[in-house]
Amino acid sequence: MEFDRRRDTVTAYVTGELDQCSAQSIRRELDQLIEDPSVRRLVLDLKNMRFMDSSGIGVILGRYRTLAQRGGTVAVRNMNAHVERIFLLSGMNQIIQII
Amino acid sequence: MQTINQMKLEFSSVPENEGFARVAVSAFAVQLNPTLDVLADIKTAVSEAVTNAIVHGYAERPGTVTVSARLRSDGILEIEVIDQGRGIVDIAQAMQPFFTTQPEKERSGMGFSVMQTFMDEVQVESSPGQGTTVRMKKRIETAE
Ligand SMILES: Nc1ncnc2c1ncn2[C@@H]1O[C@H](COP(=O)(O)OP(=O)(O)OP(=O)(O)O)[C@@H](O)[C@H]1O
Ligand SMILES: [Mg+2]
Numbered sequence: 001m002e003f004d005r006r007r008d009t010v011t012a013y014v015t016g017e018l019d020q021c022s023a024q025s026i027r028r029e030l031d032q033l034i035e036d037p038s039v040r041r042l043v044l045d046l047k048n049m050r051f052m053d054s055s056g057i058g059v060i061l062g063r064y065r066t067l068a069q070r071g072g073t074v075a076v077r078n079m080n081a082h083v084e085r086i087f088l089l090s091g092m093n094q095i096i097q098i099i
Numbered sequence: 100m101q102t103i104n105q106m107k108l109e110f111s112s113v114p115e116n117e118g119f120a121r122v123a124v125s126a127f128a129v130q131l132n133p134t135l136d137v138l139a140d141i142k143t144a145v146s147e148a149v150t151n152a153i154v155h156g157y158a159e160r161p162g163t164v165t166v167s168a169r170l171r172s173d174g175i176l177e178i179e180v181i182d183q184g185r186g187i188v189d190i191a192q193a194m195q196p197f198f199t200t201q202p203e204k205e206r207s208g209m210g211f212s213v214m215q216t217f218m219d220e221v222q223v224e225s226s227p228g229q230g231t232t233v234r235m236k237k238r239i240e241t242a243e
Contacts, residue, residue, distance in 0.1 A: 019117050019118065020117055020154060021117050023205075051142065054147060054207055058204075062205040086209075089209065090207060
C-alpha cells in the first residue's frame, strides 16, 4: 500500500476493493504502518478504493482502536457518496473525522 | 408477477467468490439500464449476504452458496442468497445494528443494516443447523 509519513501522521492510500476477502491483508498492511508508537494520526485516502462493504467498517474501527489507545486519531478523505452512506449508517463519523 | 429473466449461480464458500458474486449479479442487472447508484447498492447488498453465508453460515464447514436473481416485469429485481450452513437462532437479534457473533474478527455487525439501507426489502429465513435464505428486492431506476 502506498503511504507517506509526515511527523506523527501517516497517510495510507487504499486501492481496489475493501471486502472480507481483502480485509485481512489491508488490515495487516495498515497495522505495519501504525506500528511505530510515535504515529498519532492515520489518514486513509479512499480516492482509489472502488468498493467497500461492512467489512471495511471493521477494518477502520480496528485501526481507530489501536490509535485511540495512544491518544491518536483516524481520519478519512476522498470518500465517494456510496462509502459515505455506509460511514454515516454505522455512526463512524462520530469518531472518525471526514476531511 | 411475470419473470422477464432469471439466473442462478452456485459456488464454493471461499472469500474470493464475494467479488465474483457481486459483479455477476450487477452484470445481470445491467440489462435494465440502472443508474450507477443502483448498481452500487446491489453490489454492496449482495456482498453482505454472500460474505455472511461464507463467514457465518459456513464458519465450521465449507459448503455451497447459491445466488439467484429474477427480473420482474414490474421492474423489480429479486435476489436470493442461500446457504445450508449453521443457521441463525434469533433472526431479529441478528438483524439489529451492531449485533455480531464475531467481534474478535473485527466484525461490526452492520451487514444486515447495510442490506436494509441499500435494498427496498430484505427478508431472512433461517433455521439452526439447516441454513439461511436472504431474499432482497430492489426497484430498478433506469438511467436516461
Ligand atoms: N448466513 C448466515 N448464517 C449464520 N449466521 C448468520 C448469517 N448471516 C448473519 N448471521 C448472524 O447474524 C449476525 C449479524 O450479521 P451482520 O452481517 O449484520 O454482521 P456481521 O457479519 O457480524 O458483521 P459485518 O457484516 O459488519 O462484518 C452475524 O454476526 C451472525 O451471527
Ligand atoms: Mg456481515
